[in-house]
Amino acid sequence: MGDHGRVPRHRVLVPLRWSDVDAYGHVNNVMFVRILEEARIAALGTDLLSTSRETGGALLVARQEIEYMLPLTFRIPPVPVDIWVTRIGAADFEMAYEVLDEQDGERVVYAHAETTLFAFDQWKNRPRRLRASERERLQQWADGPIQWRRRRDKAVTAP
Template sequence: MGRLRVPVAVRWSDMDAFGHVNNVQFLRLMEEVRIRAFEELRGGGPSLLETGVLVARHEVEYLQPMRWRPEPVLVDLWVTRVGGASFDLGYEVADDAGRDGARAVYLRAASTMVTFDVATGSTRRVSEAERAVLQGWLGDPVPFRRRRA
């Protein structure tokens, strides 16, 4: 399936004293798209929001400042890894390509999500149904500029 692309409005209140979208607000954009993706990724079964999933880790690379504008920004989300009790998501926040074909990319990020049992509050294995749906969205790792060893 590839990437899920969601246009998300940038709010006036997302800006900080420096006149650009605050770094924390990018996490909100990621969350908004992640929640929408979990509904898309249900594959006819219950949503991961119903069966239980937690954010365990974020890695974020801010590439350039993003200023407020009336047009929505495009947030891409895809699955980069499916493990036994966790999976990784990739994100890219960017503008659509302009007339010159250039595309402004503001952020690349990755999240590790852990599946858990809502009733017991403990981690659980990714179900076979979840695994099949997640693998349908599998793509390349996030192309970070710099990776720590």
Template sequence: MPARTVSVPVRWGDLDAYGHVNNVAVLGLLEQARVQAFWDPGAPVLPTLAAGTPVQVVVADAHVTYRKAIPYVQAVDIAVTVERIGGASFVIGYEILLEGDVAVKATTTLVLVDVATWRPIRLDEDQRERLTALAPSPMP
């Protein structure tokens, strides 16, 4: 069971010449899901998401597996979980759901960095607890 499922609108411009969501647009859908899941204004999980902040969260790695073409729909549901937590990084798992089927499975590795030095910053205990709460099952 995913920790959080969010609805992300599909834009007309996300479609390619074949009439389905372009593979590059899928990464944009994942980004929107990540922002909704981790920076909810009522309970943000991570540091402020804004230009000029001293700590930023950046994508270090992304893997996407396309299982089914996504035609134009008003929105897709995206299940978001935290699959692994490291020292300064964590892995987010995504499933884009289409009519009850998984159309796309993906992961992104995110890293907290100090903007002044561009070096990784270790996750603090509070951040770890908030990330763990988004895990599909208890993490060791």
């Protein structure tokens, strides 16, 4: 991948749990949030934004959006999740995800998702600006936005 070793999308393998499956036999929509969280933590680690109790740094979720494409059923092999950065702001950034499989050379996408995260100073109890080193590391993960399939204009019209 060009750009001097830049690898924007990271693949994380997330194991499914039997308890993730609901009465309909597929992974429950609420459990997708856990799958995304596990992929994000595995991909980012704790060192990305100096997130630790010692430094008072935290990375908090401000927004999460998921579009379900196909039912995901339980299986023993872990489910692949591709994760990358789509936007970097002053104190926040957005990460995109694809929960997917590759079967017979074809991509099967179960869900697209996007999470807005922000750097937070626990000692001062407020968001903080991203440092230059953090922005640089996030930029290495940058790739295009999610292509939402069913997004509609959110404008409200008066009756």
